[in-house]
Amino acid sequence: MPTTLAPFSRHLSFAAQPTLRRESRYDGSRLTVTRGGQPLASFQFTGDVLRLHDSHADDHELAYATMAALDAAFANGAPYALRVDIESRGARDRLHQIGALLREPGGARGGIAGTAHASLLWQRPELYMAASEGPFPLRYAMTDGKRHPLRPGKLDGVVYARHIPWLDKTLMLRAAELERDLPLLHRWMNDPDVAYFWNEEGDEAKHRAYLQGLIDDPHMLPLIASFDDTPFGYFEVYWAKENRIAPFYDAHDHDRGWHVLIGEPAFRGKAFLTAWFPAIQHYQFLDDPRTQRIVGEPRADHVRQIANLDKAGFSKIKEFDFPHKRAMLVMLLRERFFGEHLLLPDTTAPATPRN
DSSP states (O other): SSSSSSOOEEESTTTOOOOOOOEEEEEEEOOEETTTTTEEEEEEEEEEEEEEEOOOOOOOHHHHHHHHHHHEEEEEEEESSSEEEOOOOHHHHHHHHSSSSSSOTTOOOOTTEEEHHHHTTTTGGGTTTTOOOOOOOEEEETTEEEEOOOOOOOOEEEEEEEEEEETEEEEEEOOOOOOHHHHHHHHHHTTTHHHHHHHOOOOHHOOOOOOOHHHHOEEEEEEEETTTTTTEEEEEEGGGSSSTTGTTOOOTTTTTEEEEOOOGGGGGGGGHHHHHHHHHHHHHHOOTTTEEEEEEOOTOOOOHHHHHHHHHTTTTEEEESSSSSSEEEEEEEEEEEEEEHTTTTTTTTTSSSOO
């Protein structure tokens, strides 16, 4: 990443939680964080140091403002490790406690409270998720002869949101609703480009039964993806242990998997792909911190999708035969996703950016 932060007029943090939502802007001199239009804190950005310039917020509010400033800085070109200078002990202690800051070796010196790492900050669920109560308690259940953890109930509405700087739009994932989303799904499933890979074309009654079945299935979560208020795609997120993929590899308790279709042709370009592709992985890792692996099973002849998966950090494990297709098993590790900063496109690559 570049070592200088380019000016930006708007970045939205805590986008999925209206009561926490903050906006940041950077004019080349000050990075200002606001809430509801009211300034909370301003920071100076120099090299690898983010230094608090001014704030009248209490310790609790300042901790959130600092998280928003870091989120905005990392998303807009700052180095992936920033030293943070804030004098508020309460805010520092809170940021240390949740891992948003790591203490400096030998303790705080010269006002430096610690170092913020993008790989850690991006794992704070409250920045991107609508709910962040922590992992669901572990208890085992049996489904169709498969032993697996009992899964939490499904949420309604928006479950994940993240501001995309290069589009200046907010990417949102929300739980699919039968009556609201059936017309969309029906139209998308009958698009020839989608039907070629999904093989689910048909009448509305078929798609009604299809979507209702997923809504009722505890191991599946159908999601509608939107940029701002414009729906463009459909995702299915599943727990691999109860899924049809489980017999084909050593599935762990909290492995996740996903399927995707981009229904609107206008949203099939690279700028959109670099936004939604890593976002769906980000959502799955944040939904339960025990999820260490995400798997996929694209058609083995879907060359473009497999190439995109490879660029997104997925490893090709093996080919295998589903009843309905020859598939490629791919897998993404949590450590690689966050450690290699795969949430954002690689703007330093000499050739084509990561997509």
